[in-house]
Amino acid sequence: MEFKSLSHYSIPSHVLMRMFGYLATMTVQGVNGLIMLSSFRGDAMRDTKVLLYYNNQTRFISCWTFVFQIVYAAIALASDVVTFKKDKKHIEHLQRLVTIRDVFFSSIIVPYSLVVSTEFWAIYLYDRNLILPSFMNKIISPLSNHIVHTCVVPTVLFEMALRPRKTPKSHKWNLSVLALVTLVYLCVLLYSYYEGGKWPYPILTYLQGTIYFKIFVIGTLLSLPAWYYMQWCITKIIWREDCLEKEKNTL
Numbered sequence: 444m445e446f447k448s449l450s451h452y453s454i455p456s457h458v459l460m461r462m463f464g465y466l467a468t469m470t471v472q473g474v475n476g477l478i479m480l481s482s483f484r485g486d487a488m489r490d491t492k493v494l495l496y497y498n499n500q501t502r503f504i505s506c507w508t509f510v511f512q513i514v515y516a517a518i519a520l521a522s523d524v525v526t527f528k529k530d531k532k533h534i535e536h537l538q539r540l541v542t543i544r545d546v547f548f549s550s551i552i553v554p555y556s557l558v559v560s561t562e563f564w565a566i567y568l569y570d571r572n573l574i575l576p577s578f579m580n581k582i583i584s585p586l587s588n589h590i591v592h593t594c595v596v597p598t599v600l601f602e603m604a605l606r607p608r609k610t611p612k613s614h615k616w617n618l619s620v621l622a623l624v625t626l627v628y629l630c631v632l633l634y635s636y637y638e639g640g641k642w643p644y645p646i647l648t649y650l651q652g653t654i655y656f657k658i659f660v661i662g663t664l665l666s667l668p669a670w671y672y673m674q675w676c677i678t679k680i681i682w683r684e685d686c687l688e689k690e691k692n693t694l
Contacts, residue, residue, distance in 0.1 A: 457605050461601075461602070464516075464602070465517070465523075475587050475591065476509060478587060479582065479583060487581040493581060499635065504555070505559055507555070511547075518547060525537045546620055550617040551621065551624055554666075554674075555667070557599065560595055572645060573644075617671065618668060621667060
């Protein structure tokens with residue numbers, strides 16, 4: 444069997460950088476997730492507060508976001524590999540991959556990564572006990588915290604800078620996907636409160652019963668489509684029409 448390296452397919456340097464970025468994202472986020480998960484053991488688990496966080500870990504949107512990034516990186520890498528193989532047998536599969544990739548990035552990765560990072564650090568700097576209490580230092584190191592809540596932003600910007608995209612003629616499908624994911628997460632939050640009488644996030648418990656609770660929730664919900672639309676403004680700045688046409692010809 445003849446083996447062909449990636450260089451055989453004359454892949455542009457910026458695309459190779461992009462593919463390396465996907466591998467780095469999967470590795471860094473995946474390893475960091477395993478490290479955090481393995482930290483929930485020993486003496487730390489005797490703390491009932493830590494145990495509660497452990498039981499709620501699948502209900503934190505931060506965890507959802509870094510999993511989203513790993514899944515997207517895998518899809519994007521597969522899409523790029525298939526693209527440059529230029530095998531007619533895979534054209535139909537490639538079209539599906541590209542569609543899934545575009546919708547996933549635009550509808551989920553961008554808005555959720557930016558909302559998670561901006562809101563987490565805003566609350567953390569105001570009072571970390573409202574979002575990530577100090578007792579969680581036993582489990583989550585500063586490095587792990589930054590990988591989950593900071594690195595997601597440069598990862599998004601990296602993708603925007605190295606992959607050309609055109610603003611869709613209609614945003615209905617993308618916004619529908621964003622709304623669906625948001626609805627699912629809201630159901631998870633409500634179920635958590637119904638099940639144990641407490642919200643997964645301390646800030647929600649702190650604000651409950653005040654007008655600020657509604658302001659916070661509504662503001663967060665509105666920031667998702669706001670960041671969704673903002674990405675297209677950023678994309679237009681990075682990729683002008685002439686750049687898009689040049690990139691298309693290169694591929």
